């Protein structure tokens with residue numbers, strides 16, 4: 001299978017306070033096309049930092065990062081913007097929807113940033129929200145808002161979806177439902193999915209689980225038989 005993302009000795013140090021924080025201390029990682037990857041690790045271990053670099057929202061202090069063989073550290077600002085628009089979709093813990101736009105408008109706005117978007121109404125229907133498309137975020141439950149956020153990321157029609165704790169703010173049942181939609185997008189629409197969580201049970205759904213500890217990959221576990229969202233329990 002083709003490699004979509006590759007990092008070599010990726011390091012990130014934050015110099016904001018008095019003491020430098022070494023958030024990533026040399027991460028070597030390959031993500032293959034269509035994979036479902038779960039990144040597990042305790043709070044503060046560097047998971048979001050890694051995802052933000054992969055998503056082109058932050059740059060590494062050191063190391064190399066390739067998207068389909070193209071080194072990202074050599075990209076101009078403009079090329080990096082194009083990468084963020086065309087290559088990656090982001091799903092956050094707190095949905096980050098625009099409060100003054102309807103579900104449909106939130107999805108349509110994001111799809112305007114890319115060359116080959118999917119139809120917003122069709123994608124909203126895919127996540128079970130056909131009849132809620134004219135509602136504003138405040139009129140939707142947390143799970144529905146997260147499904148709008150999934151639709152927004154999917155409608156960009158990128159090949160990678162990056163999810164940072166997408167079920168972190170949801171109750172158990174709703175969390176399972178959101179995971180089921182993410183699974184569907186990965187399996188049926190062949191999106192490469194990288195999902196951060198601190199919930200070890202979700203690792204059962206992944207093709208590979210990457211355990212991050214203290215800024216490093218501690219170990220990688222292959223899952224020959226990933227389970228469905230409904231089979232996950234915690």
Ligand SMILES: Nc1ncnc2c1ncn2[C@@H]1O[C@H](COP(=O)(O)OP(=O)(O)O)[C@@H](O)[C@H]1O
Nearest residue numbers: 014016021023042043044045046047048049050
């Ligand atoms: N923008 C930032 N400025 C300074 N320190 C940061 C920043 N982002 C993250 N860190 C620090 O880097 C470390 C890793 O953080 P993070 O990647 O958010 O961990 P995780 O997502 O695993 O909880 C933490 O010590 C955190 O405080």
Ligand SMILES: [Mg+2]
Nearest residue numbers: 047048049164
């Ligand atoms: Mg985090």
